[in-house]
Amino acid sequence: MSFLRLSTLGISLLLAASVSQSLAQTAHAQETSSTVTFNRDIAPIIFHSCSTCHRPGEAAPFSLLNYLDVRKHAHQIADVTRSRTMPPWLPEPQKLKFADELRLSNAEIDMIQRWVDQGEIEGNPADLPPKPEFVEGWRLGKPDMILTATKPLVLPPQGTDTYWNFIFRVPIEGTKWVKAVEIRPGDKQYVHHANILVDREGSSRKREKELGAGFGGMEIRIESQVFDPDSHLLFWKPGTVPYVEPDGMALRLDKGTDLILNTHLQPSGKPEVIRPSIGLYFTPHPATKLPMLLQLEDDVKLDIPAGDKAFVVSDQFTLPVDVELLAIYPHAHYLGKDIQAHAILADGTRETLIHIPDWNLNWQAVYRYAEPVLLPKGTTVSLQYTYDNSDGNPLNPNHPPIEVKGGNRSTDEMCHLWLQVLPVNFDPAKGDPRMVLQEALARHDVENNPGDFEAHYNLAAMLQAKKEFEGAITEYLEAVKLRPQDAAGNNALGGALVAAGHPEQAAEYLQEALKVRPDYFDAHYNLGFALADQNDFAGSAAQFQAALQLQPRDAAVEANLGAALAEMGRLPEAKAHFEHALQLDPNQPIAKENLREIEKEMTAK
């Protein structure tokens, strides 16, 4: 069994800030004088809302740290604050507050306009507030572990935006708990945003042409063998300050876990060398609260006619358990215009979760709520995204417009909404509430998109996790019908058939999986089982051998290969494999038990 996640994912962590101080100062200024000066009126706004990024080494293209800096860009600052394109903050004001909102007040914006109109007066040096102090380098101090990309990416000077994935292998021997992750994406001026996906099974490694080279594209497909849903939105955009999780909310990292850093890069006009690094901050406190990411996606509904100015996609999902909503991350591409999500409570109350009236892919972000938002069971989360596929949308990748469908290329469209939720008020004896959520979401997806491979696949994986094999097989069959050539689909179906006691049927699908992907470890492994179940031990041993070639240090494969050889009467060879399995994992149960048996039998002979 494995769960598939197809995504361009992200994390959360925003700017630290408090608007109150600068508001108080601007109000004071208005009372005392109609002449606006830099030192008294403008510096507080700039230091608070601009300098975090506009300083050396940060993402913004020039510094705004003193009078001369600001004067050199005064008209530009007046323009971009008036249009509210700077500081970058896409959501409209709403009742449910976001943490670290980076939005200027109307009074602050007016103040800047007046300052420029009056000729950019510097003012009394005594009025100048102290220069803002910033932590240089790692924001949270030296990380407990720093991972740096093995191979840098050379970004060409020209061309369209690039999406590149760096794989970081986390060199830990046991489980570690991570309270914060700091992403340093390389030269910040050219990285638009970056996010980390946790790949617990090395499923992205095969996409690298050489070790450490990374791979291109927006599509990342992560498989996992057990129910272990994504829990954290690990996101970087310019200005991001790493978010430190409270005790009990740490992210789990195990031995062998890879972190995939998905970056969106924009050429600068000259070649740029991009070499990101990641800082991990550990905590001794294991997770006691288990949040999960709910991904509402409606890409299948995206079939936007050429020229359509307002193509609307809407969707609704009703929560089967009480949750606290912690963060939200909407995602669309260049045609996305208006993005809205609401919560409709059981009593009909409607609350805006987010509203972005003028979507801009380049400034996408994770938005964390100032306080967790309780959404009781029965609450419906509804999303409504509007797309503009007309020639009037200057960002339209196609000129003249053409029909656009859902997909992972930047010229395709997307309709995704991630919610980071923490299940609350549940009875742990009644099972894992995340599974209830995931199953409800999987059923919702299948209902919504009967033609969607991933929807059937993920529902099947959920059912299999609950040991509902017949239900799982039905869904896997639907998935494989939709994509007969999909190796993961065929393998999963085969695995479920083995588990349900149908090894003959299983072998057929597993062989299909291996036809498509001959180096598919899981399929060799599963086929080894299926053949052993049919007493074809020679065939079984051959499959385990093949699996072993792919992963020579897998104790379970060694043990199973030993078992197949033992069944064939090749006891000394079997013994060697059991022993090797125990070298790799002293607790390998099959190897332990079989080695005892085989030693008894060999002594008896």
Add this chain to the structure above:
Amino acid sequence: MQWGKLQFRMMPVLLLFVSSALLAQEGVVDLGGRAANPFTASSGKAVVLVFLRRDCPVSGRYAPLIQQISKRYADRVNFWLIYPDKSETAQAIRKSVSDFGYEIPVLRDPEHSLVKLSRVQITPEVGVFDRNQRLVYDGRIDNWYVDLFHPRPAPTTHELEDAIEAVLSDQPVARNEVRGVGCYISDLE
């Protein structure tokens, strides 16, 4: 009375012709600090002045395109990169020009003589002059940027190339000015 009026109207026109060459020299220097005049150095050819700010990311992103266009017309048009920021050092400009791979001669215009002559307001914008040193186009290179934060996937108009083509074939330029998107030159005063 009528004579007086006529003379009054004639004067500025005459002045403009005279002033172009004069203004072009005022404060304009090469990176070695020597006085320079892009027009006398380009005699007989059309001239394109490309105005850049080193701290303007839009300027930077245009570098490959500017380089490509200048190469294509190298035999018939003289291109000059003009840096109007008086606080920039020649050394910093030299490094930037080399980082971006420009092979175009560079001038500094700290007094904004060339800015005024070309009527540009933004970086990157261009002034296109015909063989007789007459300004025939000023403004953006193309419509790549809708605003500072919205570059199109690719430009759909190409004002600079259209102006050059017109000048080279002695045709009138369709639009004499279209403002660019980028950074204000006036903020440098």
